[in-house]
Amino acid sequence: MSRELPSAASVWGKLWGVSVGPGDSEWLTLKGLQILQAADVVACPQNRDGEPGMAYGIVKSHLRPEQTILPLDLPFVRDPVQLQQAWTAAGETLVTRLAQGQDVVFITEGDASLYSTFSYVAQTVHHLAPTVDITTVPGVCSPLAAMAALNRPLSLGGEKIAILPALYDVSELTHALEWSEVVVLMKVASVFGQVWQTLHDLELLEQASLVEWVGSSQEKQYPSLVDLADYTPPYFSILIVRRHDYRF
Numbered sequence: 001m002s003r004e005l006p007s008a009a010s011v012w013g014k015l016w017g018v019s020v021g022p023g024d025s026e027w028l029t030l031k032g033l034q035i036l037q038a039a040d041v042v043a044c045p046q047n048r049d050g051e052p053g054m055a056y057g058i059v060k061s062h063l064r065p066e067q068t069i070l071p072l073d074l075p076f077v078r079d080p081v082q083l084q085q086a087w088t089a090a091g092e093t094l095v096t097r098l099a100q101g102q103d104v105v106f107i108t109e110g111d112a113s114l115y116s117t118f119s120y121v122a123q124t125v126h127h128l129a130p131t132v133d134i135t136t137v138p139g140v141c142s143p144l145a146a147m148a149a150l151n152r153p154l155s156l157g158g159e160k161i162a163i164l165p166a167l168y169d170v171s172e173l174t175h176a177l178e179w180s181e182v183v184v185l186m187k188v189a190s191v192f193g194q195v196w197q198t199l200h201d202l203e204l205l206e207q208a209s210l211v212e213w214v215g216s217s218q219e220k221q222y223p224s225l226v227d228l229a230d231y232t233p234p235y236f237s238i239l240i241v242r243r244h245d246y247r248f
């Protein structure tokens with residue numbers, strides 16, 4: 001990329017990764033809110049139409065009209081080449097702003113440390129401009145929000161938790177259930193039928209729950225999967241299996 005590097009007298013802006021939670025705008029932390037509102041530029045993943053995406057929708061009521069919104073093209077694809085190109089382009093866009101002394105907040109849905117694009121973009125920024133100060137601000141992640149919505153604990157006592165980010169081979173679920181008492185399945189939509197069948201065969205459908213669009217007005221909860229044999233959940237769904245059921 002060609003860009004003007006700051007002169008000795010000028011100062012680079014700072015980059016924050018602010019976790020905005022999975023849906024409810026009130027799940028943003030006080031620190032996240034303060035940093036978000038102080039920033040010059042609010043960068044966010046864009047949707048398929050090129051408009052600011054889900055993270056923006058969660059926090060837009062907190063933003064000031066003078067703030068610059070910077071949608072970034074970070075597509076939901078698996079092709080490593082396409083992904084790397086997108087992270088590099090996004091990182092370069094942020095570095096251009098940072099080099100002008102602007103403080104940039106990259107808002108990320110859920111928590112910034114849990115399967116978030118922020119990590120890849122921040123790594124690119126660090127590679128291009130190693131002196132830039134980068135800070136991650138934690139927040140509510142979707143597994144915790146889903147269990148809160150169900151009024152159930154994610155884990156208790158000595159229970160081990162396995163988080164499967166995306167299930168491309170359903171045998172991974174069986175393996176996870178062999179060594180952990182709690183299994184969280186993210187990005188489960190495309191394999192939901194196979195997962196349902198596996199849980200049916202293991203007689204675990206009643207111990208499994210599904211939460212869709214947690215924290216948003218479209219939130220739906222299914223405390224048991226028994227009646228969901230032919231169901232197709234949306235991308236923003238999370239499935240949790242607790243071998244030892246616990247309800248209050």
Ligand SMILES: C[S@@+](CC[C@H](N)C(=O)[O-])C[C@H]1O[C@@H](n2cnc3c(N)ncnc32)[C@H](O)[C@@H]1O
Nearest residue numbers: 022110111114141142186187213214236237238
């Ligand atoms: C790329 S991961 C992002 C995770 C996010 N950083 C977090 O902390 O929750 C996307 C997956 O997270 C889960 N997810 C994120 N937000 C959700 C929501 N509001 N409701 C249900 N599941 C959600 C879904 O399993 C979705 O496929």
